[in-house]
Each structure stands twice: as structure tokens, then as C-alpha cells.
Amino acid sequence: MRWEELDQQPCSVARTLSVIGDRWTLMVLRDCFLGVRRFEEFERRLGITRHVLTDRLKKLVQHGVLVKKPYQDKPRREEYRLTEKGLELHPVVMAIVHWGDKHMADERGAPLLHVHKGCGHAMSPVTVCSHCGDPITARDISVQPSPKWLADESAGASATRGHLTKRNKSYTKPCRANPVQ
Amino acid sequence: MRWEELDQQPCSVARTLSVIGDRWTLMVLRDCFLGVRRFEEFERRLGITRHVLTDRLKKLVQHGVLVKKPYQDKPRREEYRLTEKGLELHPVVMAIVHWGDKHMADERGAPLLHVHKGCGHAMSPVTVCSHCGDPITARDISVQPSPKWLADESAGASATRGHLTKRNKSYTKPCRANPVQ
DNA sequence: ATCTAATAGTTCCAAAAAAGAACTGACGCT
DNA sequence: AGCGTCAGTTCTTTTTTGGAACTATTAGAT
Structure with a gap:
């Protein structure tokens, strides 16, 4: 592709x-x-x-x-x-920075500090659930197709076809598979 | 480079x-x-x-x-x-998904729902401050070089030199500039 | 009047990476 | 013996980068 x-x-x-x-x-x-x-x-x-x-x-x-x-x-x-x-896009960049600080830093640690103007402290980004506010990790999330997409799919939606090769026939549905781990 | x-x-x-x-x-x-x-x-x-x-x-x-x-x-x-x-890397992927759901979706909305196993609800990722727990946006954060890096710098650190071109002389310090906006 | 510098590009060629398709090798099934 | 599965490798063509030089517009210096 x-x-x-x-x-x-x-x-x-x-x-x-x-x-x-x-x-x-x-x-x-x-x-x-x-x-x-x-x-x-x-x-x-x-x-x-x-x-x-x-x-x-x-x-x-x-x-x-x-x-x-x-x-x-x-x-x-x-x-x-x-x-x-x-x-x-800030959350994307912050998530990337945080992973780099943790996994790619040398002995000197993170090159930059991020200070939260609100509380005045150096911080790192934490991802939480928009509903309950608890921190989440990959294992806390399960993925399911949105009902709207399922409805469209059973109604025979074909809007997303047309770019498929012979090898690759899986793109008419939302990308999903088994859950992590 | x-x-x-x-x-x-x-x-x-x-x-x-x-x-x-x-x-x-x-x-x-x-x-x-x-x-x-x-x-x-x-x-x-x-x-x-x-x-x-x-x-x-x-x-x-x-x-x-x-x-x-x-x-x-x-x-x-x-x-x-x-x-x-x-x-x-999950937070990185979740942040990317969330931005796409908001800014790149068609009339059918997000293709996938993310369900938080803890609370059982469909959720989106929210980035909060690790210190005070408040949600953050780009404007809430200011960036400053880490003290450790500053110390190394004034001590004449040269470990990161050697890959610089004539045009590009700024890589011996952590990447920083003026704050956003 | 000419020369130099700054900024935001464009143009050109060579080198590197990706697309696309076919081929390999170890095995299992019929 | 022939076909299918899986995880790659090999090959050729096309696209994208790297690297360097060139352009246009204006300000200020000589």
C-alpha cells in the first residue's frame, strides 16, 4: 500500500x-x-x-x-x-517525550523538564480514563468496533472500498483483532 | 542530518x-x-x-x-x-487515536471504541499532571532544561558533539526555545 | 553604485528507501 | 508428487532524501 x-x-x-x-x-x-x-x-x-x-x-x-x-x-x-x-497534538508529543525520558535517556536523565504552570511542579504526563479518571495502561483497555460502524457495515457500506489490492481485503471493516495479551 | x-x-x-x-x-x-x-x-x-x-x-x-x-x-x-x-508505548498510540477520532473522522465518527475494563465505560485518553492530577494542554506547560544537563554543560560536556555539520551547531544543548504562544 | 547579509524558498543530481512481484526452504496434508 | 502455510529473501523499478548550489527581495554598509 x-x-x-x-x-x-x-x-x-x-x-x-x-x-x-x-x-x-x-x-x-x-x-x-x-x-x-x-x-x-x-x-x-x-x-x-x-x-x-x-x-x-x-x-x-x-x-x-x-x-x-x-x-x-x-x-x-x-x-x-x-x-x-x-x-x-500536545498529548502525542508529551507521550513520546515521556517514553523517551524513561527508555532512551542516558545517565544524565531527561534533557528537559516540563513544569505545570498550574501547580508549579515538574511533571510527567499521565494518561487517565475520561470517564472515571483512573490511570490506564494497555492492559486496562479493550477495543470494540463502534456501533455506528457496525450498522453501516451490515447495511453494506462500500465507501471505503476501491483502494484494495488482491492481497489485502481487510480494510472495509474497522481495524480490530484480539485484545492485547 | x-x-x-x-x-x-x-x-x-x-x-x-x-x-x-x-x-x-x-x-x-x-x-x-x-x-x-x-x-x-x-x-x-x-x-x-x-x-x-x-x-x-x-x-x-x-x-x-x-x-x-x-x-x-x-x-x-x-x-x-x-x-x-x-x-x-500505549499512551502514544492512544493519543494518536484520540486526535484522529477528533480531527480525521468522517461522518461515522471513530471506528473503534476503547472500553476501560476498570469502570466499564467507553473512554478517551486524558493527559493529566503527574503531580496535581489536573488535565493539561500545551499552554499549561513550560519547558526548562534539566539542572543535571545544565551542570554537565557548564562543565564542558562534549559527549554529544561530533555529528554536527557546519550549518548545525545547536545540538550540544538540550533542545529548547521560547515557550508556546 | 556595489557589496554583503538575512530570509524563505527552488533547482539539480546522486544516494537511499520503498513498492511490487517472484522466489526459497522447511514442513504438513492428501 | 503436488499443494498449502509461514517467514522470510531476492530482484527490479519508482519514489523520496540528502546535499549543495542558486534565486528573489530588501536593508544596511563601503
């Missing part, structure tokens, strides 16, 4: 990755969350090639994750800022 | 992405969390080429995210399972 077909899939992971699931895109977003806004600063900090940076910024703008706004005229210069939609 | 140099950087995002920041790797992990364990099932579900799948599984095993264990002899067959380290 080609990468551009990913967003066709009935899976929120696949669809999200069609926007941010790229080698460089998440590094660009990391810098956005650290306040970087300008082309050359992204380039300097990341060591990304200008060609690829141009492409990734353009895609993020197309998807509404960043907006390009002028910060001066004569000569016209533009910078890139996170939109609300972009800011909502 | 080349991609393989990413894990050299003093940034937990970069280091984590050196393991999972690949087009296909996160899709493989999604399937792992859905209970997929076998080579051909990954291939069938993802439409990934066998060559790339072999490579990604090997890398995930090298990084200790998956383990390969035999499930039969004669002929020997092996399957891939998440380790504890791998299971701890």
Missing part, C-alpha cells in the same frame, strides 16, 4: 499518521511546541534539508495543523504557528 | 522517533496493540511490503519493543509480542 492511501483507512491511527507519521514531521512539531516559527530556525535546529522542510511545512498547513502568517512586509516574511488543531 | 543520527540528540522526542518515528513502525505497533503477532497477519492487514515489514520488526526487536518467540517447532515459527517497554 502506498502511504497516500493511509488516510482512506477506517482507522484513526492510520489517518493521524497520514498527517504526522513522517520521519521529519514530528520533529518539526516538537520544535513548534518549543516556540520555533521560522523556516531557517527549523532548518538550523533540525538539520533537515530545505526541500523536505518546505514540503512538510506545506503539508502541515494544508492539514490545518500550522498556519502561515506574515510577520513583516518588505520583504514579505512568513512564519508558521500551531493552530488549535495543532496544539491538540 | 541523517535519520540514524537522531538518537544521538539530547532530545527525548528525537530518541523516541529513532525507534518508532517511521512511516510503518507505528502502524505495526497499532496492530500489536490489537493483538496481531504473526508476520503474515501484519502483512495482510497493513498492505506493507514483506521487505519493509521484516526490517521494521527486526528493528523493534533490537530496541526491545517486541520480542520474537517461537510458538511451534517443525517447522519453527516465531511470533512477535510487545514487551513491557513496548506496552508503555
Whole structure:
């Protein structure tokens, strides 16, 4: 399957990755969350090639994750800022940082501290259940197809067909399988 | 900069992405969390080429995210399972799913529901502060270099040098900049 | 008036990675 | 003997990156 077909899939992971699931895109977003806004600063900090940076910024703008706004005229210069939609990727970035702090740090530990302005303490992100507020791990969650999708499926939905190869016939249903462990 | 140099950087995002920041790797992990364990099932579900799948599984095993264990002899067959380290990527995957459910879903909404076994309700992941337990957004967090890293830096640490190009001189310090917004 | 610097790109070529399909090898079943 | 399963490997073509140089617009210095 080609990468551009990913967003066709009935899976929120696949669809999200069609926007941010790229080698460089998440590094660009990391810098956005650290306040970087300008082309050359992204380039300097990341060591990304200008060609690829141009492409990734353009895609993020197309998807509404960043907006390009002028910060001066004569000569016209533009910078890139996170939109609300972009800011909502913060949990993704925080989860990635936290895993890296725990599993990829050297003897010096985490390079950066995250301070919660509300309570004033260095914090790490904890994922909790939106219903009961308890912390969750992979083993606490079971997955089931949404009723709406099941209804559509039994009604013979075919909207998501058409991109299937001979080998691959499983994409008309939401991606599911047996639970973890 | 080349991609393989990413894990050299003093940034937990970069280091984590050196393991999972690949087009296909996160899709493989999604399937792992859905209970997929076998080579051909990954291939069938993802439409990934066998060559790339072999490579990604090997890398995930090298990084200790998956383990390969035999499930039969004669002929020997092996399957891939998440380790504890791998299971701890769950918050990353959940954050990605949640963003996709909110921003990339079509009129049918989220394809899958996540049920918290503890309380029995469909849930979405909420990121809270490990210290005070309040939900956080990007604007609630400020970032600062860790004291340990600052100490090392002023002591003239040079362990992370050596991969820098002429253009790119900023990697001896933890990646930081101005706060968001 | 010319030279240099800054910013945000574009263009070009070579190298690396991915897509797509066929092939391998160990075995089990009929 | 022939077919099927599984977990890969090999091969060729296409796409994407890396790396470096070039462009356009303006400000300020010589």
C-alpha cells in the first residue's frame, strides 16, 4: 500500500499518521511546541534539508495543523504557528517525550523538564480514563468496533472500498483483532 | 542530518522517533496493540511490503519493543509480542487515536471504541499532571532544561558533539526555545 | 553604485528507501 | 508428487532524501 492511501483507512491511527507519521514531521512539531516559527530556525535546529522542510511545512498547513502568517512586509516574511488543531497534538508529543525520558535517556536523565504552570511542579504526563479518571495502561483497555460502524457495515457500506489490492481485503471493516495479551 | 543520527540528540522526542518515528513502525505497533503477532497477519492487514515489514520488526526487536518467540517447532515459527517497554508505548498510540477520532473522522465518527475494563465505560485518553492530577494542554506547560544537563554543560560536556555539520551547531544543548504562544 | 547579509524558498543530481512481484526452504496434508 | 502455510529473501523499478548550489527581495554598509 502506498502511504497516500493511509488516510482512506477506517482507522484513526492510520489517518493521524497520514498527517504526522513522517520521519521529519514530528520533529518539526516538537520544535513548534518549543516556540520555533521560522523556516531557517527549523532548518538550523533540525538539520533537515530545505526541500523536505518546505514540503512538510506545506503539508502541515494544508492539514490545518500550522498556519502561515506574515510577520513583516518588505520583504514579505512568513512564519508558521500551531493552530488549535495543532496544539491538540500536545498529548502525542508529551507521550513520546515521556517514553523517551524513561527508555532512551542516558545517565544524565531527561534533557528537559516540563513544569505545570498550574501547580508549579515538574511533571510527567499521565494518561487517565475520561470517564472515571483512573490511570490506564494497555492492559486496562479493550477495543470494540463502534456501533455506528457496525450498522453501516451490515447495511453494506462500500465507501471505503476501491483502494484494495488482491492481497489485502481487510480494510472495509474497522481495524480490530484480539485484545492485547 | 541523517535519520540514524537522531538518537544521538539530547532530545527525548528525537530518541523516541529513532525507534518508532517511521512511516510503518507505528502502524505495526497499532496492530500489536490489537493483538496481531504473526508476520503474515501484519502483512495482510497493513498492505506493507514483506521487505519493509521484516526490517521494521527486526528493528523493534533490537530496541526491545517486541520480542520474537517461537510458538511451534517443525517447522519453527516465531511470533512477535510487545514487551513491557513496548506496552508503555500505549499512551502514544492512544493519543494518536484520540486526535484522529477528533480531527480525521468522517461522518461515522471513530471506528473503534476503547472500553476501560476498570469502570466499564467507553473512554478517551486524558493527559493529566503527574503531580496535581489536573488535565493539561500545551499552554499549561513550560519547558526548562534539566539542572543535571545544565551542570554537565557548564562543565564542558562534549559527549554529544561530533555529528554536527557546519550549518548545525545547536545540538550540544538540550533542545529548547521560547515557550508556546 | 556595489557589496554583503538575512530570509524563505527552488533547482539539480546522486544516494537511499520503498513498492511490487517472484522466489526459497522447511514442513504438513492428501 | 503436488499443494498449502509461514517467514522470510531476492530482484527490479519508482519514489523520496540528502546535499549543495542558486534565486528573489530588501536593508544596511563601503
